[in-house]
Amino acid sequence: xxxxRDELRSLAxxxxxxxxxxxxxxxxxxxxxxxxFAAHRERIPLLRRRADEVGVKEIGAEADIVPLLFxxxxxxxxxxxxxxxxxxxxxxxxxxTVSVVEPGEVxxxxxxDIDDWIARLDxxxxxxxxxxxxxxxxxxxxxxxxxxxxxWDVMANxxxxxxxxxxxRTRRGYILTPAAGPMRSIDGFRMHADxxxxxxxxxLLTDEPLRVSELxxxxxxxxxxxxGTATPQEVKEFESASGERGGEMQATFDALIDDITEHRRExxxxxxxxxxxxALMQGMRARGVPDGEFHPDSLVLAGGGNKNNVLPDDxxxxxxxxxxxxxxxRSYGMTxxxxxxPACEKGNYHVPPWVxxxxxxxxxETLLNESxxxxxxxxxxxxxxLEGRWGGLISGxxxxxxxxxxxxxxxxxxxxxxxxxxxxxxxxDKITCAATLxxxxxxxxxx
Amino acid sequence: MSGATLSGTENPAGNxxxxxxxxxxxxxxxxxxxxxxxxxxxxEFRTPALDLDRLVWPRSQAGPAFDVPTSExxxxxxxxxxxxKDDTYGLLAEALEHMTAVSPLPAEVLERAYALLWRSFQRxxxxxxxxxELGGADVLDGWREVVLPDGRVAGIxxxxxxxxxxxxxxxxxxxxxxIVRGAITxxxxxxxxxxxxxxxxxxxxxxxxxxxxxxxIVRSFSAAYWxxxxxxxxxVLFRAQFFDKLVAWGGEGTIRGALKYxxxxxxxxxxxxxxxxxVIGEQAFASEKALREAAEAAATDATFFNQAACVASRFQFVxxxxxxxxxxxxxxxxxxxxxxxxxxxxxxxxxxxxREEIEVLRGLEDDxxxxxxxxxHGLVIRSPEPVEFHPDGKVVxxxxxxxxxxxxxxxxxxxxxxxVYPAARKVELRDALASAGVQRxxxxxxxxxxxxxxxxxxxxxxxRLMRWVNDE
Numbered sequence: 001x002x003x004x005r006d007e008l009r010s011l012a013x014x015x016x017x018x019x020x021x022x023x024x025x026x027x028x029x030x031x032x033x034x035x036x037f038a039a040h041r042e043r044i045p046l047l048r049r050r051a052d053e054v055g056v057k058e059i060g061a062e063a064d065i066v067p068l069l070f071x072x073x074x075x076x077x078x079x080x081x082x083x084x085x086x087x088x089x090x091x092x093x094x095x096x097t098v099s100v101v102e103p104g105e106v107x108x109x110x111x112x113d114i115d116d117w118i119a120r121l122d123x124x125x126x127x128x129x130x131x132x133x134x135x136x137x138x139x140x141x142x143x144x145x146x147x148x149x150x151x152w153d154v155m156a157n158x159x160x161x162x163x164x165x166x167x168x169r170t171r172r173g174y175i176l177t178p179a180a181g182p183m184r185s186i187d188g189f190r191m192h193a194d195x196x197x198x199x200x201x202x203x204l205l206t207d208e209p210l211r212v213s214e215l216x217x218x219x220x221x222x223x224x225x226x227x228g229t230a231t232p233q234e235v236k237e238f239e240s241a242s243g244e245r246g247g248e249m250q251a252t253f254d255a256l257i258d259d260i261t262e263h264r265r266e267x268x269x270x271x272x273x274x275x276x277x278x279a280l281m282q283g284m285r286a287r288g289v290p291d292g293e294f295h296p297d298s299l300v301l302a303g304g305g306n307k308n309n310v311l312p313d314d315x316x317x318x319x320x321x322x323x324x325x326x327x328x329x330r331s332y333g334m335t336x337x338x339x340x341x342p343a344c345e346k347g348n349y350h351v352p353p354w355v356x357x358x359x360x361x362x363x364x365e366t367l368l369n370e371s372x373x374x375x376x377x378x379x380x381x382x383x384x385x386l387e388g389r390w391g392g393l394i395s396g397x398x399x400x401x402x403x404x405x406x407x408x409x410x411x412x413x414x415x416x417x418x419x420x421x422x423x424x425x426x427x428x429d430k431i432t433c434a435a436t437l438x439x440x441x442x443x444x445x446x447x
Numbered sequence: 448m449s450g451a452t453l454s455g456t457e458n459p460a461g462n463x464x465x466x467x468x469x470x471x472x473x474x475x476x477x478x479x480x481x482x483x484x485x486x487x488x489x490x491e492f493r494t495p496a497l498d499l500d501r502l503v504w505p506r507s508q509a510g511p512a513f514d515v516p517t518s519e520x521x522x523x524x525x526x527x528x529x530x531x532k533d534d535t536y537g538l539l540a541e542a543l544e545h546m547t548a549v550s551p552l553p554a555e556v557l558e559r560a561y562a563l564l565w566r567s568f569q570r571x572x573x574x575x576x577x578x579x580e581l582g583g584a585d586v587l588d589g590w591r592e593v594v595l596p597d598g599r600v601a602g603i604x605x606x607x608x609x610x611x612x613x614x615x616x617x618x619x620x621x622x623x624x625x626i627v628r629g630a631i632t633x634x635x636x637x638x639x640x641x642x643x644x645x646x647x648x649x650x651x652x653x654x655x656x657x658x659x660x661x662x663x664i665v666r667s668f669s670a671a672y673w674x675x676x677x678x679x680x681x682x683v684l685f686r687a688q689f690f691d692k693l694v695a696w697g698g699e700g701t702i703r704g705a706l707k708y709x710x711x712x713x714x715x716x717x718x719x720x721x722x723x724x725x726v727i728g729e730q731a732f733a734s735e736k737a738l739r740e741a742a743e744a745a746a747t748d749a750t751f752f753n754q755a756a757c758v759a760s761r762f763q764f765v766x767x768x769x770x771x772x773x774x775x776x777x778x779x780x781x782x783x784x785x786x787x788x789x790x791x792x793x794x795x796x797x798x799x800x801x802r803e804e805i806e807v808l809r810g811l812e813d814d815x816x817x818x819x820x821x822x823x824h825g826l827v828i829r830s831p832e833p834v835e836f837h838p839d840g841k842v843v844x845x846x847x848x849x850x851x852x853x854x855x856x857x858x859x860x861x862x863x864x865x866x867v868y869p870a871a872r873k874v875e876l877r878d879a880l881a882s883a884g885v886q887r888x889x890x891x892x893x894x895x896x897x898x899x900x901x902x903x904x905x906x907x908x909x910x911r912l913m914r915w916v917n918d919e
Contacts, residue, residue: 079814
């Protein structure tokens with residue numbers, strides 16, 4: 001008998017992924033949620049403890065999932081001193097409480113640094129994806145081969161949905177992120193390249209992998225600063241090291257811009273984070289490239305949002321105008337959710353069938369889901385496809401979700417445009433004299 | 448992965464509840480206008496429109512109370528205190544009713560805090576501030592003679608300032624204390640209300656106005672709400688032409704926002720946002736009685752205003768082996784679920800994000816141990832090092848240290864108060880703590896309620912508020 005989870009996962013592999021009759025879909029999702037909870041509570045101690053505490057033994061209704069949702073916090077809740085003092089077994093023990101990893105299946109003897117530790121997990125079949133927030137602390141999200149297989153299916157069948165791009169290796173490719181590393185966007189770019197780029201025609205900005213220990217320097221320095229143990233020299237070195245890396249990379253980056261400029265009228269594949277896309281556009285503009293000169297079969301991928309607001313507000317419009325009529329992906333998503341919610345012809349973001357959206361009130365306690373109509377609230381979800389970790393997550397986004405039929409003619413649910421982060425709605429102007437230590441670490445190192 | 452456009456508009460979904468009415472006080476007169484709606488959906492409140500011209504006192508004229516004798520001001524404050532104690536005009540009761548809607552504190556804590564507001568208006572406390580911080584009222588009322596090294600005689604005066612106060616709302620005493628200080632200065636005072644306490648300052652000012660209608664001190668105060676950081680208001684008002692000093696009570700965002708207006712002639716007096724800790728010596732384990740005493744005192748300090756205040760202890764360092772820390776943690780947790788003058792037995796549920804952090808630690812036994820639950824009755828975490836999150840909402844982190852001296856490295860520039868058990872051990876620690884950045888060393892259990900006339904956040908507030916002028 002096929003499980004409900006398998007049935008939902010299999011929808012990634014055929015053309016009507018986003019056109020499932022909603023009543024049947026929701027019943028199937030609930031069944032999958034049951035399966036998923038039953039499987040994960042055995043393997044993920046944090047989920048088990050939460051379930052015991054709130055008294056949820058099985059999923060009877062969507063509302064039962066709400067108290068079981070995690071937030072981003074869980075995935076970065078490790079004590080930093082496990083890393084600073086090289087307690088890799090401690091870190092593994094932590095990781096095994098938030099994922100399906102069993103401490104016994106990973107050998108951490110002789111681990112040298114966090115990248116090495118991540119490599120050991122990888123060797124044991126656990127692919128770890130990181131996300132970095134403004135706190136400087138990195139989240140660790142576990143996935144397994146089956147999770148990556150789903151991603152591959154999504155990319156092979158649904159890239160540029162609703163007008164999916166045939167997976168033909170016909171493009172000259174450029175990836176501007178590090179060549180490898182535990183980030184879903186990097187894996188995603190590489191998979192896209194394997195599907196859409198001519199063999200041997202892929203150029204990388206750097207062969208260096210992304211090093212998590214480098215990324216974590218910010219968080220570690222922050223800790224030293226709150227501890228009061230960072231020296232002025234360390235702060236200076238931190239700041240100038242960031243500058244130097246930028247310098248070395250610039251020469252390669254310039255060469256890539258020249259190459260892209262030369263081949264811009266051919267079908268290309270260009271994948272980069274938004275800040276690199278913006279820099280790339282500026283570089284090409286400086287070389288006299290006007291808007292809209294790219295081949296319509298070119299695939300341009302961007303990611304990462306506008307971290308730290310370094311880009312102008314209108315960067316999406318600028319990039320859209322510059323690339324003109326190429327193939328791009330418009331979607332709403334996050335690393336925590338498998339695949340993402342691609343935009344239909346009407347600009348609404350369709351939630352993939354393996355993701356059960358759970359719209360909550362602002363505190364994240366009450367389920368607002370309806371069977372029809374539009375609901376506004378905090379976006380949370382259970383991704384029933386996930387094998388490597390519990391897929392129930394509460395986000396910081398305020399969304400409106402249409403549970404009824406979309407204007408595009410497909411059935412819902414779809415997240416409507418105008419997504420806001422609750423954090424961006426502005427503080428509530430509640431002033432207190434009590435502080436966190438963070439107030440005393442000046443903004444400059446909040447990279 | 449590609450980012451969706453994250454621009455949005457305010458929540459159009461209307462909330463059916465009527466916005467809470469908020470009064471302003473403008474130069475002593477109450478304004479009940481209801482022109483502007485503020486606040487996030489579900490927490491809306493309605494205030495009068497701001498008349499910016501009426502929120503300043505032109506420099507071309509002396510402030511209303513510049514020449515009022517200090518003794519008269521002290522009398523007025525004391526009289527106001529008596530009427531606050533009895534709530535003669537029912538204004539505190541009215542404020543309290545609305546406060547429960549905007550304050551995160553439980554009603555019973557607010558009630559007890561309101562019932563004790565009058566304490567800030569007691570004569571001995573007021574005189575202690577004047578005497579300890581200024582050396583007496585003579586320098587407020589006239590020119591104090593000082594003999595210079597060359598034998599000449601000069602005069603100095605603590606001249607009334609023009610002040611904008613950015614009030615904090617986590618404890619109602621902040622408003623009371625600001626009004627007392629502002630009155631003693633004889634200066635003009637604009638109080639910016641925080642959204643978590645829109646009522647205490649105006650209730651006190653209105654009580655004072657009822658006690659002495661039209662009194663120059665009454666006319667020297669305004670209290671109004673605008674959204675903190677609203678440039679349409681702040682870039683206009685925060686100018687040397689109108690005010691001498693910005694007096695900010697915490698609120699990192701507010702202080703950072705105000706910094707761009709600070710410049711020649713417009714100074715920042717900041718009660719910085721702070722955090723507090725405790726250190727518990729091995730003497731706490733000499734007997735069961737000592738342990739109970741230490742745990743009770745530590746719980747008192749940790750739960751002050753249900754831990755919403757800067758003086759509330761969050762990290763407690765316990766001398767000796769981990770077994771001591773565990774015994775202490777268990778005793779402490781038990782005492783945190785007890786109602787006190789400024790705390791309730793229960794309290795707000797532990798914030799969801801914090802709860803997740805703690806849940807994970809529960810899974811890392813040996814290194815970590817957790818007592819209590821998330822229901823607001825108190826929770827204690829024992830860890831080998833201070834946790835990286837901010838314990839809040841009646842959550843205390845207990846850390847074993849070989850000796851109290853080893854706890855000093857965890858104190859820093861953000862640490863305001865350090866409670867010490869037993870009191871006798873303050874002497875061996877206080878210099879090192881001060882050197883680390885600590886502002887206040889107290890006997891454990893005494894963190895709440897700073898005595899009037901002592902320094903606050905490393906300075907004498909009254910002295911900082913005055914404008915010191917010479918006649919040489």
